[in-house]
Amino acid sequence: QDLFTELKRYYTGGNVNLEEMLNDFWARLLERMFQLINPQYHFSEDYLECVSKYTDQLKPFGDVPRKLKIQVTRAFIAARTFVQGLTVGREVANRVSKVSPTPGCIRALMKMLYCPYCRGLPTVRPCKNYCLNV
Template sequence: MFKRTYGILYEQNSYVFTDLFEELERYYSKGQVDLAEAMDNFFNTLYQKMFTVLNAQYSFDDKYLGCVGEHMKELSPFGDVPHKLSVQLKRSFVATRTFSQALGVASEVVNNMGKIPPSAECVRALTKMTGCPACQGLPDLKACSNYCINVMKGCLSYHTELDTEWNNFVDSMEKVTDRLMGPFNIEMVVEPINIKISEAIMNFQENGPEVSQRVFSGCGKPTLQHHRRRRDTTELKFESLQFSQTSAGFTG
């Protein structure tokens, strides 16, 4: 979508978007990512890139762009999209990853419990319950229910100790599942992420002149480029038109 909408401007800066999605994947697989910081870095970088495109007639060095970045919070060039998207992504990814990890731990617990060998007392009780009738010439005689239950309780004593905690775990997983099926549904957040980012870009395009003037007031007027390609401005206008047409399809 971004390539179709923004063309060469996206291709030249595609790494900004790629880095964001790689950070999201890295969080899900390893968890060693601050999601709020990742989103802040993405929008800050996007903000600086868009600022230079909207003001292509000027030349900006790293120091000036650093000043541009410092004004992002007060200017809110993308509107409230960054905040809303960050909140939605964080709660969905955290809940989904927690649920996935919990399933892994539960599987490990079940496997380990299945490997616990029976105690000597359990073996003797089972042997007595199942073998004594046969020894007495009554192979078809079954143990009474209460006797069988008492023997199994003794054999599963370790499992019984886990019962309360396991039930609490299952209850918690059910609550997380309800959230994941509702407001924390990761598919409902990730699927329209390109539309949300495009909405943020459109907000910046609409407020570009005002944002630029306020940045110039705070950071100083930048120097004009001596040899500016006319194509830059043409591409920007063309891509803005393309975006407007595309966005109309989303909101229609």
């Protein structure tokens, strides 16, 4: 549950260290697995913490944590960047939709965009200065 909460917090823009969060997940998983595999024993919190400290040396999950860490980090960085881009795009679209151009501006924009079509030259693009002035 903590894993998904932290992933969601990162995705929505929170200040979360993905590598540290995934390391904590694997450490907690190892502690739980250790208890389930050895139900005949009762382990203190200190003992379980000691076991999780040596996860890198013991490698109980093989190379899976390292590979998964790389994949999850890449995926979430890309997803978060994409969502942030969509948010900025939405804000830009909202602001642009509220702009009220003057009649002269509308006429110039229409001329710039559609005159080439009327003259049978749809591939001709307006010159840069004309675009900047409009």
